[in-house]
Amino acid sequence: xxxxxxxxxxxxxxxxxxxxxxxxxxxxxxxxxxxxxxxxxxxxxxxxxxxxxxxxxxxxxxxxxxxxxxxxxxxxxxxxxxxxxxxxxxxxxxxxxxxxxxxxxxxxxxxxxxxxxxxxxxxxxxxxxxxxxxxxxxxxxxxxxxxxxxxxxxxxxxxxxxxxxxxxxxxxxxxxxxxxxxxxxxxxxxxxxxxxxxxxxxxxxxxxxxxxxxxxxxxxxxxxxxxxxxxxxxxxxxxxxxxxxxxxxxxxxxxxxxxxxxxxxxxxxxxxxxxxxxxxxxxxxxxxxxxxxxxxxxxxxxxxxxxxxxxxxxxxxxxxxxxxxxxxxxxxxxxxxxxxxxxxxxxxxxxxxxxxxxxxxxxxxxxxxxxxxxxxxxxxxxxxxxxxxxxxxxxxxxxxxxxx
Amino acid sequence: xxxxxxxxxxxxxxxxxxxxxxxxxxxxxxxxxxxxxxxxxxxxxxxxxxxxxxxxxxxxxxxxxxxxxxxxxxxxxxxxxxxxxxxxxxxxxxxxxxxxxxxxxxxxxxxxxxxxxxxxxxxxxxxxxxxxxxxxxx
Numbered sequence: 001x002x003x004x005x006x007x008x009x010x011x012x013x014x015x016x017x018x019x020x021x022x023x024x025x026x027x028x029x030x031x032x033x034x035x036x037x038x039x040x041x042x043x044x045x046x047x048x049x050x051x052x053x054x055x056x057x058x059x060x061x062x063x064x065x066x067x068x069x070x071x072x073x074x075x076x077x078x079x080x081x082x083x084x085x086x087x088x089x090x091x092x093x094x095x096x097x098x099x100x101x102x103x104x105x106x107x108x109x110x111x112x113x114x115x116x117x118x119x120x121x122x123x124x125x126x127x128x129x130x131x132x133x134x135x136x137x138x139x140x141x142x143x144x145x146x147x148x149x150x151x152x153x154x155x156x157x158x159x160x161x162x163x164x165x166x167x168x169x170x171x172x173x174x175x176x177x178x179x180x181x182x183x184x185x186x187x188x189x190x191x192x193x194x195x196x197x198x199x200x201x202x203x204x205x206x207x208x209x210x211x212x213x214x215x216x217x218x219x220x221x222x223x224x225x226x227x228x229x230x231x232x233x234x235x236x237x238x239x240x241x242x243x244x245x246x247x248x249x250x251x252x253x254x255x256x257x258x259x260x261x262x263x264x265x266x267x268x269x270x271x272x273x274x275x276x277x278x279x280x281x282x283x284x285x286x287x288x289x290x291x292x293x294x295x296x297x298x299x300x301x302x303x304x305x306x307x308x309x310x311x312x313x314x315x316x317x318x319x320x321x322x323x324x325x326x327x328x329x330x331x332x333x334x335x336x337x338x339x340x341x342x343x344x345x346x347x348x349x350x351x352x353x354x355x356x357x358x359x360x361x362x363x364x365x366x367x368x369x370x371x372x373x374x375x376x377x378x379x380x381x382x383x384x385x386x387x388x389x390x391x392x393x394x395x396x397x398x399x400x401x402x403x404x
Numbered sequence: 405x406x407x408x409x410x411x412x413x414x415x416x417x418x419x420x421x422x423x424x425x426x427x428x429x430x431x432x433x434x435x436x437x438x439x440x441x442x443x444x445x446x447x448x449x450x451x452x453x454x455x456x457x458x459x460x461x462x463x464x465x466x467x468x469x470x471x472x473x474x475x476x477x478x479x480x481x482x483x484x485x486x487x488x489x490x491x492x493x494x495x496x497x498x499x500x501x502x503x504x505x506x507x508x509x510x511x512x513x514x515x516x517x518x519x520x521x522x523x524x525x526x527x528x529x530x531x532x533x534x535x536x537x538x539x540x541x542x
Contacts, residue, residue, distance in 0.1 A: 092461060092464065095457045095460060095461050096461060098453075098454070098457055099454045099457050099458050099461070102450040102451065102453055102454035103450075103451065103454045106450065107447075107504075141504060175464065175467055175468070178464060178465065179465055179467075179468070182465040275415075275419045275422070277415060277418035277419055277422060278418070279414050279415075279417075279418045281410070281414070284406070286411060286414065286415075288411070288415045288418070290415050290419060
């Protein structure tokens with residue numbers, strides 16, 4: 001099973017390496033299209049911005065620019081739609097967005113996209129996958145953009161109905177409308193509970209993932225799903241918040257699977273990043289395309305030796321197991337030789353042979369934040385040693401180190 | 405003649421400079437304490453602006469109450485409450501920012517150490533090419 005997965009992984013890697021330059025912008029374009037379509041569908045008060053050409057143009061811009069631009073364009077589009085419905089409300093929403101940015105979103109610009117991903121996915125009840133994914137690929141700092149996304153989703157959900165109802169009001173009516181919206185936001189327990197549960201899920205997933213025991217990553221995802229379900233169930237019982245239990249459980253599990261797949265793909269695809277760099281020395285200009293080596297995983301054969309003697313003190317008995325039924329050993333089975341070998345090391349009752357992981361020459365630069373990677377753990381140890389050495393040998397660093 | 409080892413090193417250096425190096429080299433201009441404090445103060449300014457805007461939003465929300473009770477509101481008590489909440493929020497953000505940016509700085513120094521090690525190797529290759537040192541001196 002593992003061999004098949006590895007072979008699938010290899011095929012994906014090779015295919016992705018060839019089409020990476022096209023796939024990344026296309027995926028971003030599709031996601032942007034989803035975000036802008038969602039906004040137009042929910043609060044499309046200004047027909048000028050609901051046109052397909054506008055949506056496509058915004059999506060193309062988002063596809064070729066950093067993700068922060070997508071978030072900015074989404075915010076601007078929301079404000080323009082609200083402005084078309086009620087200009088004073090748009091001004092207040094702008095203040096809310098600025099507060100959200102300075103208090104929550106600016107601290108994790110790398111994952112700012114979750115602020116718009118949560119509202120879009122919440123429509124399909126798949127937003128549960130975001131905190132699980134954030135916990136597995138990021139740190140607890142990603143709690144801030146995540147709860148920012150929850151806030152945006154609930155504010156949009158609340159604002160769309162009153163904004164659609166009232167158009168170009170007098171000032172006193174606007175204040176009344178605004179008060180009504182604020183009352184609804186303040187009374188929205190669901191928003192607060194979602195924020196708290198998501199924050200706990202991120203922390204739990206991140207915390208468990210940090211451990212080095214076997215299957216820590218899979219256990220952390222499972223724990224995230226469990227905490228998510230339990231958190232909302234407790235909220236349902238204690239705070240009188242309506243939660244569709246069946247949907248919650250099913251979508252949480254699906255979200256866990258999606259988060260696991262996304263995380264796996266992220267690790268795999270980051271690892272295969274082809275780099276194009278330019279530099280020069282005294283003699284040449286270099287235009288280098290650096291292609292990381294892809295591990296070639298052939299079907300491996302696991303041989304296990306079971307020694308009954310070391311377990312229950314009876315006569316020696318050996319079994320040889322192979323995954324491949326057609327496998328035939330090159331040498332005939334020699335029981336005496338095996339007994340002698342086994343006596344030399346009687347404490348080892350089970351031996352399992354696995355191929356050593358291969359190292360990519362660019363692994364150190366391309367993918368550094370994988371705590372599960374044994375090779376990288378070694379690198380971290382090397383880092384700490386080299387760090388001291390570097391401080392001494394580099395003049396600037398030495399001076400810097402002394403002052404500290 | 406092309407020196408493969410040198411190209412490999414230069415490629416790794418260029419990849420680093422293109423990715424993490426851009427941010428790390430900016431951070432390298434500061435001392436750890438200076439960088440963390442600078443970022444924490446930036447956070448404090450941002451939080452202050454955010455808090456003022458939030459107060460404005462809250463004031464409009466409670467506008468009717470404020471106008472109706474303009475003469476009976478205990479302004480000193482209200483001011484103390486607003487200031488107290490502000491100090492608590494500011495302290496939480498300031499301390500968190502100090503911690504987070506210190507950790508970020510520490511991780512960037514580790515990457516920079518590796519970068520300088522590669523630079524030193526590259527420098528050694530140049531010295532060998534120029535005949536200043538022998539290859540086995542490394």
